[in-house]
Amino acid sequence: MTKTDVSGLSLLGQKTDLPAGPEEAVLERVPSGHQGTNFVVRFTAPEFTSLCPMTGQPDFAHIVIDYVPDEWLVESKSLKLFLHSFRNHGAFHEDCSIDIAKRLVDLLAPKWLRIGAYWYPRGGIPIDVFWQTGAPPEGVWLPDQGVQPYRGRG
Amino acid sequence: MTKTDVSGLSLLGQKTDLPAGPEEAVLERVPSGHQGTNFVVRFTAPEFTSLCPMTGQPDFAHIVIDYVPDEWLVESKSLKLFLHSFRNHGAFHEDCSIDIAKRLVDLLAPKWLRIGAYWYPRGGIPIDVFWQTGAPPEGVWLPDQGVQPYRGRG
Amino acid sequence: MTKTDVSGLSLLGQKTDLPAGPEEAVLERVPSGHQGTNFVVRFTAPEFTSLCPMTGQPDFAHIVIDYVPDEWLVESKSLKLFLHSFRNHGAFHEDCSIDIAKRLVDLLAPKWLRIGAYWYPRGGIPIDVFWQTGAPPEGVWLPDQGVQPYRGRG
Amino acid sequence: MTKTDVSGLSLLGQKTDLPAGPEEAVLERVPSGHQGTNFVVRFTAPEFTSLCPMTGQPDFAHIVIDYVPDEWLVESKSLKLFLHSFRNHGAFHEDCSIDIAKRLVDLLAPKWLRIGAYWYPRGGIPIDVFWQTGAPPEGVWLPDQGVQPYRGRG
Amino acid sequence: MTKTDVSGLSLLGQKTDLPAGPEEAVLERVPSGHQGTNFVVRFTAPEFTSLCPMTGQPDFAHIVIDYVPDEWLVESKSLKLFLHSFRNHGAFHEDCSIDIAKRLVDLLAPKWLRIGAYWYPRGGIPIDVFWQTGAPPEGVWLPDQGVQPYRGRG
Amino acid sequence: MTKTDVSGLSLLGQKTDLPAGPEEAVLERVPSGHQGTNFVVRFTAPEFTSLCPMTGQPDFAHIVIDYVPDEWLVESKSLKLFLHSFRNHGAFHEDCSIDIAKRLVDLLAPKWLRIGAYWYPRGGIPIDVFWQTGAPPEGVWLPDQGVQPYRGRG
Amino acid sequence: MTKTDVSGLSLLGQKTDLPAGPEEAVLERVPSGHQGTNFVVRFTAPEFTSLCPMTGQPDFAHIVIDYVPDEWLVESKSLKLFLHSFRNHGAFHEDCSIDIAKRLVDLLAPKWLRIGAYWYPRGGIPIDVFWQTGAPPEGVWLPDQGVQPYRGRG
Amino acid sequence: MTKTDVSGLSLLGQKTDLPAGPEEAVLERVPSGHQGTNFVVRFTAPEFTSLCPMTGQPDFAHIVIDYVPDEWLVESKSLKLFLHSFRNHGAFHEDCSIDIAKRLVDLLAPKWLRIGAYWYPRGGIPIDVFWQTGAPPEGVWLPDQGVQPYRGRG
Amino acid sequence: MTKTDVSGLSLLGQKTDLPAGPEEAVLERVPSGHQGTNFVVRFTAPEFTSLCPMTGQPDFAHIVIDYVPDEWLVESKSLKLFLHSFRNHGAFHEDCSIDIAKRLVDLLAPKWLRIGAYWYPRGGIPIDVFWQTGAPPEGVWLPDQGVQPYRGRG
Amino acid sequence: MTKTDVSGLSLLGQKTDLPAGPEEAVLERVPSGHQGTNFVVRFTAPEFTSLCPMTGQPDFAHIVIDYVPDEWLVESKSLKLFLHSFRNHGAFHEDCSIDIAKRLVDLLAPKWLRIGAYWYPRGGIPIDVFWQTGAPPEGVWLPDQGVQPYRGRG
Ligand SMILES: [Ca+2]
Numbered sequence A, B, C, D, E, F, G, H, I, J: 001m002t003k004t005d006v007s008g009l010s011l012l013g014q015k016t017d018l019p020a021g022p023e024e025a026v027l028e029r030v031p032s033g034h035q036g037t038n039f040v041v042r043f044t045a046p047e048f049t050s051l052c053p054m055t056g057q058p059d060f061a062h063i064v065i066d067y068v069p070d071e072w073l074v075e076s077k078s079l080k081l082f083l084h085s086f087r088n089h090g091a092f093h094e095d096c097s098i099d100i101a102k103r104l105v106d107l108l109a110p111k112w113l114r115i116g117a118y119w120y121p122r123g124g125i126p127i128d129v130f131w132q133t134g135a136p137p138e139g140v141w142l143p144d145q146g147v148q149p150y151r152g153r154g
């Protein structure tokens, strides 16, 4: 049975403060225990919030991230802190969604990654943003994210 | 088998224009064929729209009306036209919902009536309005309206 | 284990024609095997259709009937034929729904009966009709019918 | 922590044959470990099948049983075998449903019991049967069974 | 048709900053247009967030508020800002939920009010908090909030 | 982190009137902050309404738009106003749906765009319209719109 | 904005009788306003009924039709009347489903068409029929019909 | 309109006994009325039951069969009897599922066939079996079976 | 705004081992910040597991606990550890469910408490256990737990 | 009808202890009865639990395994015991999920296998792991696993 090498981690297992913003947040990684195997890891973050850069009012989103690791896995506690660090950050929906994904791509150099960002409605019309780094590697199994469409009332 | 007396109707079976506003709309009624029987009639109107009186922007609602007729039934085509007549009318959610119900109460003098108005969200927080004329008559069967709660995304 | 007395039935187990109308349909009954026991029998008929008396166009409904037998049970094949006999009959929604229930009340003299008729939308606004003969007998267990509300699209 | 007295059981933990019919099936009971406490036990049996006494064809039902024990609990393996024993037994829906409940009432003399039997449709119209021994004891908590209504297709 | 008196409002129709905390937030009210009528107003706020007072990490909740107005209605934009003002406030789930409700009770002196706060899971076990000021006024119609239970995965 | 260039916008952050019709509505655009990246933006508009050109009666639709930006993003407030501008415009379902999409194609010259228009039923039979400008660009991730099918009642 | 040419229609906007059978029903068509554009039109007809040719008993189905127009659109009122004309027509499920589709193919000569017919259960086992004229044109977007599978009870 | 040739059938329209086992069951077929047309026929059988060959206890399954006919259609009443004939037959899940499909392949020599067998859980872990005769014919439309995954409780 | 008194807690904010069994687990409590207020606190624990006392095999349950505090609130981390402490404990479903509830009653002396335990199926028939300490206090608002019924497959 | 060769099995039909860990668990296999047929077998295990290697606290997952047998089938009781053997084993989510799959690949040398592991949330963000051994064999039918996405609350 596989043992994960956690020797390089600094955040896990200790109390940590909320980072002041995404630039301050430290994303950590561990070596994948199955580097020759093309599997998908999915994170579902229903608790994302940032600020509107025009009005300073809060925005909310449900975010799902899928990736196929190459050498690295993202450590999940540091990912949580990174996502929470947008709490007082102002950003447009499209930019914010793509920026999160690109930060992970920089950290992990994954074989493939995608993000689905499902924003709560403003003005009655929600925005969703979908991005992937390209077609998934051949032979990878990738279920759809299955988030229900917005439907107003009734 | 019961025959409905439709001799007093003017709108049914002919082409009709959209009334200019709720004051102009003509609500019609027919005698109930079962006046001694306490049954409930439910109308579900998922296509309600009015205007915000402050901004002039459209508002939308899913509306459900339940009533126990006494002598009169509302004619359903005139009800549809009455509801559509709010299309260019400005009104607050709470007022608009109660006003619709009271107009029907005036027309029908029903044994009992209630309205559920489920408004689409503005600013992320939808408003629902629920009103009934009092406790339902004894022995009446009244299923709940069962409209799903708003849940944002995810 | 209880044996039902079916000696009075004429329709069961033989080919039968569709009755020409509700007046022609023969509703049959059998003695209840548990006459001292207050149980509920529910029939769900998602296949009801009649004609609009004004336009001759078809109407459709999903109908649910609950009753507490006294001495008699309705025989289910004759009930099916009775319901199908409305196929070429013209009737208003409210009248048709109550008439079905009253016909069963006449046949069975049940301790209690209710009908829920959930009509398909015409003009965007469906009508539901709910009737019961009065409050259910004390100590009877009666689940709600749980039919989902109409919600248009989306 | 409570220990159940299983000294009187004969079926549990050994291989058992399917009983030839409900009369042959042996229902077993154990003393309740909380005899002064009015709690509800619910069994959900989605695998019930019997035969039609007129045609010999199989019938199917989803059955839910709720009871408030007095001195005895029904042993669940014997309950399963009892229910499976209807596999080659011919019975009408209403009779079969009530008979199951009464057999349990005889065995357990519970403070209260109810059965919901949700039969698969024959001729397009399913039958449900609901029975309870009377109003539930005061202060007992009893969620509804929540089985979805039949809805045909679409 | 009813006209709402909005003469006492200061926030509506102008750009407003996010209040620094719940003590700083200004809740506003308007006179009810139907003061003799016992109707229910429901607000659904799926975008609530506060901080854990022990760890400083974000907490999230879906909040539903129902009330029966007496003389006053809460103005919905000020309610939104009040709820958003908890963004950087530390509070326990139980306290935070009850405090929101009590603040509204102080402002509105409603005939009746309740709050349902459905908190996102921490440690795998979510907490819900349900409070009402007492039994609802007689004859008021109050649908349940219908929020789905938490179910983990699968 | 990306900053969106909003210098060319005229509508955002100020009170705006409802345009008299789609020809009068001003759709605005901003440069995409990620022009080399093939991501999808989805707008869900459950509040669409227009008029029937034959009868003048209101029609309603739930509309979902997906596109892959090239140089431009549509500004969402102007999109909302554009959609609301159909409120007093008469159009057939098929024409109206395709026209909305083509207007966006003209404004944005996107790499790809599709529209799903889910119209509320008239005469019992709803119409859906689905169009895309062609096959999506290679390697783009595009979830299906997942709008539930219409199912009448029951 | 596109204007539909309705000059060739005879049924729209006037009262029409129910056709005696599918051979008598008149299907009408209008020129497509977007003949160079490969879009899909979907009709959902939850109100289909015909007769069993062996027993004369009613059958019911939920029917969904998708097509890509070439030069012609089917006029929706005539489609409704055509579907209703099967009301007194005897046909097997497989034949009836394919015949409807082929009649539309003859009228419209569409680029592509498919039909899904979801028949209500008889004998406990519903039949679905799925047919398309071939693979859809390249680059057309075609959501699945998403009709829920039959699941009996429970 | 197509007429099905039923001259070769022996079971339809007469009372039939339950076959003693799958070897005794007679599957019948009729010529397809659309032999040049590649359509799919789906049967959904939520009422399948057999016996465990090791313990003699009942097993249950929900079974869905899709096929593309060549010259023959299976007659649905004989299919129902064939499936019911497993009632007293002992078989492993995998074997039973594939054997049903192969029996139909032998009878019909279809262009293509698949079976999905969704078995009720034993030991907490249900088994599903999925088989098709190969890739479906080109240009055939084949919706997925859409049976919900098992999820235990909660 | 209310401050919770946490001075008596020993587990919160430090690493803790899994208790060896329910007798070893330490349940902690804090004073309620709203002792004069009758609110409900709900815990949902979808991750419960214990052992079968007869076979030593694992059992699983989804558990929901509602209570109305008097002087004390249960501290949620200690509750989680208490529930996890059943991991290697053997107990019957009925006993285990009631024992959990009674342990909380002993700790908290609440005004009222109930437990719903929804056990995963064994032998195809799941058991649910429902208990409350008596009727809830007057004027308390208590939503039902809304856990979906078990339904096997299909 | 096929007979499965069970001569090599040691666990089936006898009482067995829970293995101490995955290394101790004995996975058994039987020869496939349809070795030339490419069918899929799916196991759904909603009752998986292991320990966190860092904290010793329990983790939970819902696991679905699909495979196409070559010469061997896994015996389901031994699979259940193997999965339960992780109960006191510490492992990271990604490692644990892939290790289960690889153990089955070693035992069965299947034509193809995949695993979907849906872990309960820790810190608000659940992890899913998806792996398959490569693209499925041509012509195999493989429904998606259809597990609903996590959605927090509301
Ligand atoms: Ca999918």
Ligand SMILES: [Ca+2]
Binding pocket: B143, B144, C144
């Ligand atoms: Ca209800």
Ligand SMILES: [Ca+2]
Binding pocket: C143, C144, D144
């Ligand atoms: Ca209920």
Ligand SMILES: [Ca+2]
Binding pocket: A151, A152, A153, A154, B046, C151, C152, C153, C154, F046, F062
């Ligand atoms: Ca809607």
Ligand SMILES: [Ca+2]
Binding pocket: D143, D144, I144
């Ligand atoms: Ca309930």
Ligand SMILES: [Ca+2]
Binding pocket: B144, E143, E144
């Ligand atoms: Ca309710």
Ligand SMILES: [Ca+2]
Binding pocket: A144, F143, F144
């Ligand atoms: Ca999909």
Ligand SMILES: [Ca+2]
Binding pocket: C046, D151, D152, D153, D154, F151, F152, F153, F154, G046
């Ligand atoms: Ca239906």
Ligand SMILES: [Ca+2]
Binding pocket: F144, G143, G144
């Ligand atoms: Ca799909």
Ligand SMILES: [Ca+2]
Binding pocket: D150, D151, D152, D153, G150, G151, G152, G153
């Ligand atoms: Ca069904």
Ligand SMILES: [Ca+2]
Binding pocket: G144, H143, H144
């Ligand atoms: Ca699909």
Ligand SMILES: [Ca+2]
Binding pocket: E151, E152, E153, E154, H151, H152, H153, H154, I046, J046
């Ligand atoms: Ca679960």
Ligand SMILES: [Ca+2]
Binding pocket: E144, I143, I144
């Ligand atoms: Ca409820």
Ligand SMILES: [Ca+2]
Binding pocket: D046, G151, G152, G153, G154, H046, I151, I152, I153, I154
């Ligand atoms: Ca089932």
Ligand SMILES: [Ca+2]
Binding pocket: H144, J143, J144
């Ligand atoms: Ca699928």
Ligand SMILES: [Ca+2]
Binding pocket: A046, B151, B152, B153, B154, E046, J151, J152, J153, J154
């Ligand atoms: Ca949510």
